[in-house]
Amino acid sequence: MAEITAHHGLFKDTNLHVDDTGGPGRPVVLIHGWPLSGESWKLQVPALAAAGHRVITYDRRGFGRSDKPRGGYEYDTLAEDLHHLLTQLELTDVVLVGFSMGGGEVARYVARYGQERLRGVVFASAVPPYLARTDDNPEGPLPAEKAEELAAGLRDDESTFYDTFVTDFFSVDGELKVTQEQWREARALCDEADPRAALGCLAAWAGTDFRGDLPAITVPTLVIHGDSDATVPYEGSGERVHAAIPGSEAHVVAGGPHGVNVSHAEEWNRVVLEFLAR
Numbered sequence: 001m002a003e004i005t006a007h008h009g010l011f012k013d014t015n016l017h018v019d020d021t022g023g024p025g026r027p028v029v030l031i032h033g034w035p036l037s038g039e040s041w042k043l044q045v046p047a048l049a050a051a052g053h054r055v056i057t058y059d060r061r062g063f064g065r066s067d068k069p070r071g072g073y074e075y076d077t078l079a080e081d082l083h084h085l086l087t088q089l090e091l092t093d094v095v096l097v098g099f100s101m102g103g104g105e106v107a108r109y110v111a112r113y114g115q116e117r118l119r120g121v122v123f124a125s126a127v128p129p130y131l132a133r134t135d136d137n138p139e140g141p142l143p144a145e146k147a148e149e150l151a152a153g154l155r156d157d158e159s160t161f162y163d164t165f166v167t168d169f170f171s172v173d174g175e176l177k178v179t180q181e182q183w184r185e186a187r188a189l190c191d192e193a194d195p196r197a198a199l200g201c202l203a204a205w206a207g208t209d210f211r212g213d214l215p216a217i218t219v220p221t222l223v224i225h226g227d228s229d230a231t232v233p234y235e236g237s238g239e240r241v242h243a244a245i246p247g248s249e250a251h252v253v254a255g256g257p258h259g260v261n262v263s264h265a266e267e268w269n270r271v272v273l274e275f276l277a278r
Contacts, residue, residue, distance in 0.1 A: 013069070014061050014066070014067045014069050014072065014081070015066065015067045016058050016059060016060075016061060016066045016067070016081060016085065017037075017038070017058060017059045017064060017065035017066045018038075018056060018057070018058040018085065018089075019038055019045075019056070019057045019058070020054070020055075020056045020089070021045065021049045021053075021054055021055045021056075022054060023049075023052075023053075023054045024054070025051075025052040025053040025054045026052075026053055026054065026093050026094075026095065026119060026276070027053070027054045027055075027056060027089075027091045027092075027093065027094045027095070028048055028053045028054070028055050028056070028094070028095045028097060028276065029056045029057075029058075029082075029085070029086070029091070029094055029095070029096050029097065030044060030045070030055065030056070030057045030097045030099070030102075031058075031060075031082070031096065031097065031098045031099065031102030031103075031105050031106065032057070032059070032060065032063075032099060032101075032102055033099045033100030033101050033102055033125070033259075034100060034101040034198070034201050034202065034205055035063060035162070035165075035189075035190050035193040035198045035201070035202075036063070036064075036186060036189045036190070037059040037060075037063050037064025037065070037066075037189050037192060038057030038058050038059050038064060039057075039064065039185075039189055040099075040186065040189060040262075041057050041261075042185075043261065043262060043265040043269070044261060044265070044268075044269060044272075045057065047269040047273065048269070048272075048273070048276075051273050051276070051277075053276065056085075056089070056091070058085060060078065060081070060101075060102075060197075060201070061073070061077075061078070061081055061197065062193065062194045062196070062197020062198070062200070062201065063192060063193045063194070063197060063198075063201075064189065064192050064193075065192070068194035068196075068197060070196065071200070073196075073197055073200025073201045073203075073204060074200070074204050074208075075104050075105065075108045075204055075208050076108065076112070078104075078105050078108070078201075078204070079105050079108040079109040079112055079113070080112075082096075082105050082109050083109060083112070083113050086117050091117060092116075092117050093117075093118075093119045094117050094118055094119060095118070095119050095120045095121065095122065095276060096109070096118065096120075096121045096122070097121075097122040097124060097272070098121070098122065098123060098124065098126055099124040099125055099126065099261065100124070100125050100126060100127060100205070100231070100232060100258065101127055101201060101204070101205040102124075102126070103123045103124065103125075103126020103127055103128050103241075104126070104127050104128060104204070104205055104208055104210060106121050106122075106123065106126070107123075107128045107129075107210040107213040107214055107217070108208075108210065108213055110213065110216045110217050111212070111213035111216045114216075115216075115217070115218065115219050118219050119219065119220070120219050120220040120221065120222070120275070120276075121217060121219060121220075121221050121222075122221070122222045122223075122224065122272060122275065123221070123222070123223045123224070123225075123238060123241050124224050124225070124260075124261065124268075124272075125224070125225050125226060125229055125231075125232055125237075125238070125258050125259075125260060125261075126223075126225075126232070126237060126238065126241065127205045127208075127210075127232055127237060128210035128211075128213070128214060128237065128240075128241050129209070129210050129211045129214055129237070129240050129241055129244060130208070130209045130210060130211055131205065131206055131207075131232070131236070131237065132144070132147065132206060132207050132209070137209070137211075139235075139236055139240065140236060141232070141233045141235070141236030141237070142206055142236075147206040147207065150202060150206070151199060151202055151203065154195075154198060154199060154202060155199065158195065158198075162187060162190040162191070163187065165190070166183060166186050166187045166190065167183070168230055168231060168258070169186065169231055169257065169258045169259045170182070170183060170186070170257050170258070170259045170262065170263060171230070171257055172226075172228040172230070172255060172256075172257050173228070177255070177256075177257050177259075177263035177264075178259065178262050178263050182262055186259070186262070211244070214241065214244045214245055215244070217245050220247075220248075220249075220275070220278070221245045221247070221248035221249065222248070222249045222250075222251065222271070222272065222275040223238045223239075223241050223242045223248055223249065223250040223251070224238075224250075224251045224252075224253070224260075224268065224271055224272065225237070225238035225239075225250075225251075225252055225253065225256070225260070226252070226253045226255070226256020226257050226258065226260035226263075226264070227252045227253065227254055227255070227256060228255055228256060228257055229256065229257060229258045229260070230257065230258065231257075231258035232258060234252060238250065238252075249275065251271045253267055253268065
């Protein structure tokens with residue numbers, strides 16, 4: 001892996017841990033899923049850097065090595081954090097890659113701050129347009145009772161909840177699609193999450209409506225998703241994002257679980273690199 005420079009003290013009230021490979025290549029900002037951290041991109045950073053990109057990962061507030069404030073775990077603030085990162089590092093011609101929860105930050109960032117700094121966006125196993133199943137969103141794959149069950153499980157027995165969540169994250173029809181070591185690495189990242197942040201962000205990704213944000217996206221867009229994602233099913237998320245953004249590309253990974261960037265890393269990296277090269 002290329003040498004990483006960690007940036008601290010970039011933000012007015014919350015310090016985010018940022019890893020930056022540096023270099024003159026087009027910047028690619030990788031936004032991690034819940035409840036992990038920037039370390040979850042370990043199979044992507046070397047491949048992207050080897051292709052000449054400047055690769056930047058960061059830990060969302062409340063997770064990993066970032067500060068863990070009492071609040072700010074809704075998408076307007078999370079998008080503001082991303083905005084500060086791009087401005088403080090003076091990044092332009094950027095491709096934003098949002099995995100799972102991180103896809104929400106991509107959508108909300110564009111809606112609030114525009115596309116002046118962007119070259120393109122990638123929605124990877126991402127939660128938009130709107131996971132909650134409501135009267136006006138019957139295609140939403142997450143019924144209210146399931147969202148409540150998730151929150152209750154996290155509050156009542158965090159360790160057991162994360163064991164099950166990470167297993168489902170990487171499984172298809174009950175079969176784990178990653179190694180035990182990869183499972184343990186992801187599970188360990190969950191323990192770095194602040195409980196308040198984990199609950200706040202769960203509510204955010206489970207209940208935020210991005211349908212009004214997606215029309216603002218006109219830069220080149222890639223949707224990449226596993227066809228066997230049980231956490232964020234493609235039909236209720238990625239397929240709808242692809243339909244909502246004219247000219248977007250979609251790549252569906254056969255047999256891919258939610259954590260498809262780990263289970264099918266070679267295919268995932270190839271498809272994203274081909275998109276970046278266009």
